[in-house]
Every structure is written in C-alpha cells, then in structure tokens.
Amino acid sequence: MKGENEVEIDYDKLADAVADKLEQRSAEQADVETTDETDKQDAETTEEPVEEPQEDEEEQSADDSADSDGKPAEKPAEKPAKKVEKPAEKVEKRSEPHAEIVTTENEELKEGTEMRELHGANESTKDQFAHFLKTGEITRDNTAGGIGLSNGQVLIPQDILPAEHEQHQFPRLGNLVRQIAVKHTTGKLPVFQPGSGKLALHTELQSTANSTSPEIKEILWNLKTYTGRYVFTRELMDDSDYNWEAELQSRLVELRDNTEDDLIVTQLTNGITAVKPTNLIDDLKLILDSKLKPYDSNASSIVLSQSAFAQLDQMKDSEGRPLVQPNVTLGTGNAILGKTVTVVDDTLFPSAQQGDVNIVVAPLQKAVIKFKSNEITGQFVDTNDIWYEALGIYMREDVVQANKDVINWVSSTTTSTPGK
Numbered sequence: 268m269k270g271e272n273e274v275e276i277d278y279d280k281l282a283d284a285v286a287d288k289l290e291q292r293s294a295e296q297a298d299v300e301t302t303d304e305t306d307k308q309d310a311e312t313t314e315e316p317v318e319e320p321q322e323d324e325e326e327q328s329a330d331d332s333a334d335s336d337g338k339p340a341e342k343p344a345e346k347p348a349k350k351v352e353k354p355a356e357k358v359e360k361r362s363e364p365h366a367e368i369v370t371t372e373n374e375e376l377k378e379g380t381e382m383r384e385l386h387g388a389n390e391s392t393k394d395q396f397a398h399f400l401k402t403g404e405i406t407r408d409n410t411a412g413g414i415g416l417s418n419g420q421v422l423i424p425q426d427i428l429p430a431e432h433e434q435h436q437f438p439r440l441g442n443l444v445r446q447i448a449v450k451h452t453t454g455k456l457p458v459f460q461p462g463s464g465k466l467a468l469h470t471e472l473q474s475t476a477n478s479t480s481p482e483i484k485e486i487l488w489n490l491k492t493y494t495g496r497y498v499f500t501r502e503l504m505d506d507s508d509y510n511w512e513a514e515l516q517s518r519l520v521e522l523r524d525n526t527e528d529d530l531i532v533t534q535l536t537n538g539i540t541a542v543k544p545t546n547l548i549d550d551l552k553l554i555l556d557s558k559l560k561p562y563d564s565n566a567s568s569i570v571l572s573q574s575a576f577a578q579l580d581q582m583k584d585s586e587g588r589p590l591v592q593p594n595v596t597l598g599t600g601n602a603i604l605g606k607t608v609t610v611v612d613d614t615l616f617p618s619a620q621q622g623d624v625n626i627v628v629a630p631l632q633k634a635v636i637k638f639k640s641n642e643i644t645g646q647f648v649d650t651n652d653i654w655y656e657a658l659g660i661y662m663r664e665d666v667v668q669a670n671k672d673v674i675n676w677v678s679s680t681t682t683s684t685p686g687k
Contacts, residue, residue: 430509432517437611441527443568444635444666449488456486456636458669488638488665495522496647496659504656512646512658519644519660527637530666532615534635535570535627537668541678544624547579548590551604554628554675563673566630569606572613575624579603619680626677634674639664 416423447456464479497515504511544550555564571579580591591601591608601608606628616625643661668674 427508430514435521435524437573438609439524439528440531440570440609440611440631441524441637443609443631444531444637445632445669446637446639449490449638449640452490452640452663454488454638456488456669458484458486460484486636486667486669488636488667490638490640490663490665493523493526493662493664494659495519496657498655498657501654501656515658516644519658523642523660523662526662527664527666528611528615531635531637532611533617534666534668535629535674536617536676538671539674539676541676541680544626544677544679547575547624547626547677548582548604550677551626551628554677555604555606558675559628559630559673563630563633566632567606567628567673568609568631569603570609570611570627570629570631572616572619572623572625573610574613574622575626576608576610578624616678616680619678624677624679627674628677629674633670634668635666636669637664637666 460482462479462481466478467476469475497518499511499515542550551569555567559567576591580589582590584590591603593601613619613621613623613625616623619625640663641661642663645659647657647659648655
C-alpha cells in the first residue's frame with residue numbers, strides 16, 4: 268500500500284532513455300574512437316538502476332507489514348518525505364552521465380581544433396615543398412629562435428672520411444743513380460780507367476816492351492748514419508680508429524727520400540763550375556756534342572729545375588715544333604734532344620731561389636753512386652716511459668760523386684749575401 272505523496276519512478280524506462288541517448292551520440296560520432304573511460308562510465312550507468320529498486324522494495328515491504336498488522340509506522344510523517352527525496356537523488360545521479368558526455372564533447376571539439384591546426388601546418392609544409400621544387404630555395408623562419416648548430420653541435424655526429432695524401436710532385440733521384448750494397452763502414456770501389464797506350468812494334472828475337480799499366484781510380488765510401496722517429500702515445504692508438512702506425516711509416520719513407528734527393532743534388536753540383544745560360548738549347552747541344560764522350564753522351568740524362576723546364580717547353584725548332592717531346596720509351600715523362608728529362612724543385616739546388624734556372628747533364632749511373640749497408644724501420648719502446656712508443660728509421664749510406672768529369676752544370680743561381 269503506497270502513500271498518497273509517494274512518487275513512483277520507472278527506472279527501467281529511465282535506463283532505456285539514457286541508453287538511447289548514448290547510442291544516438293555514438294552514431295553521430297562513429298568516426299571517433301570511444302575511450303576506455305567512456306566505456307567505464309556507460310557500464311556504471313547501466314548498473315545503478317538495479318540497486319535502487321531493491322532499496323524501495325525493502326521500504327515497500329516494511330509499509331505492507333505495517334498495514335497488515337494494523338499498526339502505523341513508527342515515523343509515518345518521514346516516509347513520504349524520504350520517498351520524495353530519494354527519487355530526486357536518483358534523477359540527479361542519472362544526470363551525471365550527461366555532464367560527462369558534455370565533457371567528452373568538449374574534448375572532442377578540442378581534438379577537432381587540433382586536427383584543423385595540424386592540417387593547416389601540413390598545408391604550409393606542402394606549400395614550402397612546392398616552392399622548393401619550383402625555385403630550389405629553402406626558406407626557414409628563424410624569428411622565433413630555437414636550438415641551432417651553435418648550441419647543439421656537441422650532439423651532432425661527425426663523419427671522418429678516409430685520409431688522403433698529396434703525391435710528391437717530382438721524381439725521386441734515389442731511383443736514378445747507381446746503388447751498391449756494402450757490408451762495412453768504409454771501403455773502396457776500384458774503377459779501371461780507359462787507357463791511351465798502344466802496342467809496340469816487335470822485332471824478331473828481340474824482347475817485348477812492357478805496356479803502359481792501366482790506371483785504376485779508387486772510389487772511397489764512408490757510411491754515415493741517418494735516423495728519424497715519431498713518438499706516439501698508447502692513448503692515441505686506443506682513442507683513434509685511424510691507423511697511425513701505417514701513416515707514420517709512410518712519413519718515415521718520405522723523410523728518407525727527401526734526404527737522398529738533397530744528398531744526390533749536392534754531389535751533382537759539388538766542385539762543379541756552373542756555366543751561365545745563354546740559349547738553353549744551344550747550351551745543351553754544346554754539352555752533349557763536345558763536352559761529353561760519345562758513350563757518356565748517349566747515357567746522359569738531363570735534370571732540370573722547374574723554371575728551366577718552363578723556359579725550354581716554350582721553345583720551338585725551325586719548323587715550329589716544340590723542342591720538348593713526350594718520351595715514347597716511358598709511360599710518362601718528356602725528352603729533350605732525345606734525352607730523358609727529370610724535373611725537380613727549384614729550391615733543391617744549392618743556394619737556389621724560386622725561378623732560378625738550373626740544368627745538370629750527366630750519365631747519372633756513372634756520376635753518382637749510393638753506397639748503402641742497411642735500412643731498418645720498426646717500432647720501438649721509448650726509454651723514458653714504457654707507455655710511449657716510437658716508430659723510427661735507421662739508415663746507413665753514403666752518396667759519393669764517382670766521376671766529376673762527366674757532370675755539366677748550367678745555372679743562373681746567384682749566391683745570396685748573408686742576411687738576405
């Protein structure tokens with residue numbers, strides 16, 4: 268038996284109305300993914316109506332029992348008020364999902380705004396890319412500041428490409444002169460000189476006269492020691508991916524070649540009276556035709572400073588052909604008057620300056636001999652600290668002027684005064 272002021276609420280109908288509203292909202296936003304939080308709220312909304320009727324049924328059963336006993340309830344005036352207030356709470360609770368839905372709608376509107384902003388940014392990027400394809404120009408907006416190369420370089424990786432080496436621009440003279448291997452520090456090389464003696468007319472039963480004894484020229488050598496080294500630390504080897512040992516090994520070979528070039532040019536000019544150049548071609552012809560014996564002339568080579576070669580290369584014969592011709596016997600190189608030409612640096616000659624003309628004409632294999640005992644290149648432990656290592660070279664050799672008479676020198680070099 269229900270009181271007159273009791274409000275009866277159909278909770279099933281209210282639940283169906285909320286469910287219909289959620290389904291309608293889901294249909295309108297079919298392209299938006301439903302979040303886990305919304306699923307949880309929907310589940311709670313459908314579970315609440317099941318609990319409330321149980322409480323009302325208990326109160327209803329208490330009223331029925333009071334009516335059946337014929338006794339009024341202990342607080343009859345409070346029941347109608349209670350009955351009216353509880354449905355109001357239920358209605359308010361049912362309205363909470365609507366508030367949550369409104370919040371979700373705001374979030375979706377915010378996401379839509381962000382998507383539109385992102386779409387605008389993409390369109391701007393497309394426009395910049397199209398501008399680059401048309402003009403090849405790249406524009407950057409640096410007005411807003413930011414992190415650039417200056418303050419972010421510590422994080423930028425570095426690429427170290429394989430090392431390259433400049434090739435030495437001139438041939439090495441050590442390969443042009445004669446080299447003899449020796450075992451002792453000092454020694455001599457006997458060279459028989461050509462004689463001019465003749466046979467004597469012989470008379471029957473008379474004794475034969477003695478012939479002129481051959482002339483023997485001694486070429487003496489006295490080995491000298493040349494050394495060089497590069498010291499490097501263990502830390503350098505540990506912290507570097509580069510093969511420093513191979514690099515320093517090639518540097519030691521370069522030191523050796525530079526030393527031999529200097530020694531050979533010194534012997535090609537030591538004690539030789541230089542002739543001032545007049546006409547370079549005439550000077551060369553005079554040396555080859557009259558100052559050298561035929562065999563020596565045939566075996567001769569011409570060593571030119573770069574400036575001397577530049578002058579000769581501009582000269583032409585009577586028919587207008589260049590006097591400097593490619594050497595057909597070699598893959599590279601040139602020939603002048605049929606002789607092999609070797610070009611060296613201007614400053615390699617003694618007291619020479621850049622632009623000076625220097626020419627040496629001689630059979631190099633006969634003019635200079637390089638006596639050499641041994642050459643050692645290896646890695647050693649430095650005596651100062653066991654963690655230091657040294658890559659060094661040890662060379663024992665002597666470069667000797669073997670025949671002064673076959674060397675001819677044309678030079679425009681003037682000795683500089685001290686201090687200049």
